[in-house]
Amino acid sequence: MSGSAITPWVVGNWKMNPMRADAKQLVQELKQLLQDHVIDESQCHIGVAPISLALSNVQAQLSAGNRTVYTVAQDLSRIAGTGAYTGEISAELLKDSGIDFVLVGHSERREIFGDSPAIVNEKVKNAIDAGLTVIYCVGESLEQRENGQAEQTVLQQICDIASVVQADQWERVVVAYEPIWAIGTGKTASPADAQAMHAKIREGLSQITPMGQSMAILYGGSVKPENAVELAACPDINGALVGGASLNAESFYKIAHAFANTK
Template sequence: MRKKIAAANWKMNLTLAQGEQLINDVLQAGIKLPEGHEVVFAVPFPYLMRAKALVKNYPGFYVAAQNCYSEKSGAFTGEVSAEMLQSIGVDFVVLGHSERREYFQESNAMLAKKIDLALANGLKPIFCCGEPLEIRKAETQNEYVARQLEESLYHLTAEQMQQVVIAYEPIWAIGTGLTASAAQAQDMHAYIRAQIANKYGKEIALGLTILYGGSAKPSNAGELCACPDVDGGLIGGASLVAADFTAIIGKLA
């Protein structure tokens, strides 16, 4: 049975006090996570250790960094390595988010290096992929996403691939209020799973957790998570409101 995950991506939001309050509000909401269900808080770097301390005694709750650098160590002022994240007990790391690709020119090749460093340090990558609006309009989104998978993930062994979570995020639906329909989300998630099956075999593909990211909120999370190949969400804006994120957690199928 593959894991179901609700991951909160705070991006560059909230003060430490606000973040603590948000995590505590979610933890104290009385959520009973079924077996195989997980909640991940992807918080800004300065808050990682505090977030880890807050979730420590709550089974099924984990902490993610929102990025790591593509080199092991060195003279890269302001960057954070996978080894540093591992040393403070971080569980997951979000890699390849569309904002990182667009604003910081992160390439598929760079992301392959980040994936390797994350796995080498025991971090579980949440690898983001997805197409911009012009690609969707041209109806070439499958080829676009397939290239992202091939160039960033297909060098991995089957064993390594089992440690990866994929998050499909239609870029045209991030922060826009637009959301892919349940049918659109299911089609792409099924396509991604089929591509992984072609490369790594059906068993690994069936065990792969694939999240949807793109303006998911309580009003549509249930329909999205009910799709057979959608295993949860990488939640942006709605994760900044405890009641909304808690409601989404409860809708994991």
């Protein structure tokens, strides 16, 4: 059984971009495109993940649009609640600000900022316990792929969170597969390779939870309008986590349109 009946997700991860005026213009352009060329919410869920400084402003801008576009936090604290933790933003503070979605486990957090599996688990648990939906990122390095360890690495990352996600909480987990070697490099896993990994992820999820067959699994890694249709045609690819292309409203819209009209 494939995930072809799942409503796709297309989420733009802005990372540490852009400046405030550019962010405002980007949102305005996206809203205009979605107004002029409607993508029905039943065809595709759409979200953007701005920097934490911009979460509330972007959310306010998007709320005035003709359809729901979710505002997604790029990360959260491993510490729950409130307290003397300088620079941290907890799951509860995100929820209190009306943010319902958060990225966890992105390879840049793991590789650059030292988010170990234990830290990632704390973040996932805090997010879900606070009522957030987690977009959980997994992926292998080029070395791991060349050594034949890609599937083992990714499935281990899926298993890592099984201890902190309760049976009835898997419905609030979206998985995003991003091969590290394809992030920001212009390289993309072939649709066949991406589909093969997505199928393995779905198989692994289904061994952990009965919800595995209905969970959305997104592909990330140099997704652009030129490859979106081919990726969207793969039965177990249920959307995209988009990096650089999400900083251009027209490119991001075209990717969302591809998934909305291919699935």
